[in-house]
Amino acid sequence: MPLRLPKKIRFLLEINTLYSYIFHRILVKIRTRFKLPPIYPYEDIYSFDTETQKILDQMKQAIPDHERGDNPAFNKNWKNVFDREDIAERVSSHIKQIAGNINIEATPAALTSLKDIGYVRLSHKNLNPDNVAQILHYLNHQKVYPSHIAHFAIQKPMAKEIIKKNHPFGSYDMQTILKAPFMAQLLSDKDVIGTITNYFGCLPTVSSINLFWSFTSSDGKAHGPQRFHRDIDDHKTCTMFINLTDTSEIEGAHCYVEKTHTYNRLKEVFSDSLNDNFPEDLNPFQKRLAPEDFFRLPLNGYSFDKLYDHFFRNHMVNLHGPAGTVLITDNYGIHKGMPPRNHDRLILWVSYALSVTHTVSASVKLQKRAAYSEIKDRIENNKINRYVLRNVIDFSH
Ligand SMILES: O=C(O)CCC(=O)C(=O)O
Numbered sequence: 452m453p454l455r456l457p458k459k460i461r462f463l464l465e466i467n468t469l470y471s472y473i474f475h476r477i478l479v480k481i482r483t484r485f486k487l488p489p490i491y492p493y494e495d496i497y498s499f500d501t502e503t504q505k506i507l508d509q510m511k512q513a514i515p516d517h518e519r520g521d522n523p524a525f526n527k528n529w530k531n532v533f534d535r536e537d538i539a540e541r542v543s544s545h546i547k548q549i550a551g552n553i554n555i556e557a558t559p560a561a562l563t564s565l566k567d568i569g570y571v572r573l574s575h576k577n578l579n580p581d582n583v584a585q586i587l588h589y590l591n592h593q594k595v596y597p598s599h600i601a602h603f604a605i606q607k608p609m610a611k612e613i614i615k616k617n618h619p620f621g622s623y624d625m626q627t628i629l630k631a632p633f634m635a636q637l638l639s640d641k642d643v644i645g646t647i648t649n650y651f652g653c654l655p656t657v658s659s660i661n662l663f664w665s666f667t668s669s670d671g672k673a674h675g676p677q678r679f680h681r682d683i684d685d686h687k688t689c690t691m692f693i694n695l696t697d698t699s700e701i702e703g704a705h706c707y708v709e710k711t712h713t714y715n716r717l718k719e720v721f722s723d724s725l726n727d728n729f730p731e732d733l734n735p736f737q738k739r740l741a742p743e744d745f746f747r748l749p750l751n752g753y754s755f756d757k758l759y760d761h762f763f764r765n766h767m768v769n770l771h772g773p774a775g776t777v778l779i780t781d782n783y784g785i786h787k788g789m790p791p792r793n794h795d796r797l798i799l800w801v802s803y804a805l806s807v808t809h810t811v812s813a814s815v816k817l818q819k820r821a822a823y824s825e826i827k828d829r830i831e832n833n834k835i836n837r838y839v840l841r842n843v844i845d846f847s848h
């Protein structure tokens with residue numbers, strides 16, 4: 452729907468803190484267009500063990516390319532939320548049939564919380580201070596890419612202290628992350644995989660892992676994903692977040708808008724009467740908003756912070772805790788990271804999807820996976836791990 456001029460201006464003003472983020476993404480696209488080699492270690496294609504490849508071949512037969520996230524024809528521009536949810540059920544039942552009805556237990560309360568409100572705190576998985584200290588010690592010797600995700604870097608990685616002078620974010624590449632203490636164990640945790648398997652109705656695929664710093668800034672401005680948005684990656688998605696620095700209610704928390712992850716849940720918290728005093732200039736559509744409209748906002752829902760505040764103020768939670776706190780969210784629900792004020796914030800994410808590979812959907816070269824031989828003491832080479840972790844661990848090396 453076309454925006455009228457005053458709305459266009461409002462929109463441009465609303466996204467002013469996103470300009471540098473958007474400009475950065477354009478530079479990434481230009482690099483890719485001109486086939487410039489990536490800054491990060493990469494692979495041209497991922498090869499898999501025979502058993503996993505067989506599963507993938509069967510998935511290719513059963514699920515059309517535009518519904519399967521491992522190829523460039525994958526279509527994330529679903530018509531509407533109903534379409535997304537229908538396709539999700541279809542794809543997940545195919546994967547369940549093909550990859551096996553693998554019986555892994557979920558923590559029932561965790562599953563209920565994910566379904567009902569869109570997130571769960573997995574306190575029994577929290578890392579202890581000694582675990583966190585070992586990870587931070589290891590990272591002290593690793594280089595940091597000047598971007599929010601290593602595969603969007605357009606300059607070489609350097610020491611963190613140098614990167615933080617000019618960039619709001621700094622990240623580590625996948626191999627560096629995988630070799631960090633406890634990472635392999637966390638990624639293959641049966642409880643976590645079981646909870647997500649039950650949430651999706653089929654085995655998940657780890658679509659990306661990322662470990663990144665958000666640096667303190669004197670202006671306190673929110674950059675990129677520090678503004679509310681949805682992650683539009685696949686028909687079903689979840690992310691495990693582990694903060695590796697302390698966060699509080701007012702700094703560094705992960706903010707989540709409860710019950711915005713599915714149509715039915717959003718309907719529960721939606722109140723039509725709020726349309727009555729909703730400022731016209733905040734409404735991108737020429738009509739009163741209905742629950743389904745919150746799933747079709749442009750720009751992945753970025754720049755509508757005031758609109759969310761109007762309709763969902765009472766459902767915004769700031770999820771925080773000491774370093775090591777583990778959280779799983781359905782990251783299709785509206786969320787953002789809160790900028791740190793007093794100390795830099797380090798957070799790990801492990802993203803789960805039905806079939807998407809993050810670098811494929813971002814149209815950049817695949818990040819090089821960690822060789823299994825380098826982490827084999829910490830992770831079992833079994834059928835589930837080989838399938839679920841195929842985009843992050845190369846089990847043939
Ligand atoms: O930093 C966070 O807590 C969230 C990051 C995020 O939502 C994103 O990168 O898409």
Ligand SMILES: [Fe+2]
Nearest residue numbers: 676681682782
């Ligand atoms: Fe996000």
